[in-house]
Amino acid sequence: MSDSFDLIIEGGTVITPGGAAITDVGIRAGKIAAIGPLGAAKAAERYDAKNFTVLPGLIDEQVHFREPGPVHKEDLESGTRGAVLGGIVAVFEMPNTDPPTTTKAAIEDKITRATGRSWTDFAFYVGASPENADELGTLERLPGVCGIKMFMGSSTGTLLVADDENVARVLRSGSRRVTVHSEDDFRLSERAAMVSAGADVSMHPEWRDVETAVRSTQRLLALARKAHRRVHVLHVSTAEEMPILAEAKDIATVEVLPQHLTLAAPECYQRLGTFAQMNPPIREARHRDALWKAINDGIVDCIGSDHAPHTREEKARPYPRSPSGLTGVQTTVPVMLNHVAEGRLTLQRLVDLMSAGPARIFGMAGKGRLAVGFDADFTVVDLNAKRTIANDWIASKTGWTAFDGMAVKGWPMATIIRGQVVMRDDELIGKPIGAPVKFQETL
């Protein structure tokens, strides 16, 4: 019956592509079936969203969930549990696991592991390496694959494609988006002696300096143009890269992270020590200001968390033996809503960066838009809720966040995935129903 729905989300401020409206959303068979006043319609279930804002489902296109491999840090169940508690409906997971995700068998293994255990919808990156460079065009077409990940600078794990010849081979093979960790590995090696014998963690952005990032991004963009291949530059951290990327909108999209938008050196290293250590590093406030300007100038295409869990014991090792990476999949939405509350970006822009942005960059099918016919994915938020982010809220096996103690205004109240309410009022509901994300066939 056309006037009966599985779920009606009632009376929220609904963020549609055309703007905000106080209205209802009707869901049938996992899809958005109607947007508008549905007072008289029948529904198996109703969600009262009065006083709340209904966003299209927010997506995290960069997480590291460590499975298979060092699952004492995280696994696909714990990582995605943190995601839905934090208002995220879908994640794209990185290939620097053990073994790395560089083969068909490794992709299929991850999909098998995620099925029945993932709370969010999911897709996996294929890791680029000199060994698989010529097969990437085939690997990227496997179901459940979102694109390629290439590390041009060494970070956690063994994946690395450092030299121009191999970067060019990766860019020539296939047509899906190549996401890139852009730090110049040659410069990193040349300068490693600055820290290798032991140093204060505040040296991290000195070693992995602005030139390390700029040099790599310039090399990448030149090679991408030559190969006519679209790239996505991950976690851009320097002021200097933004004008370069603004000139490259034909070929490159840009991600920034809440860590780089919220924390700054030297304060973060004084306060958090190695718990602020990540690659690329958190830098001085002038870089943070430039990232905000790039958000508001429209240069930035999306925000991801780069959730990169390491245990407290591992992080507490003396620098540089301390591993790089911060948790983030659960805190991105409240931290970014707080930036909205403080006027640094609009809610509409946040939705563009975390829903429409990833859908556009990766060619997701049926996600990234609160519109009839799209998946019924929603992040329901209370823009007025005042909470404090605390370690004891964090589902990650590592149990810590660099934002512990941060007072925020704005909180995810419900996560709805293909019409199923999977998180409500900080509680999980039901079972992990996550399924592979689908992508447009023609890209």
Ligand code: DOR
């Ligand atoms: O800080 C980081 N940690 N940067 C990366 O590129 C990898 C990540 C991790 O997997 O730990």
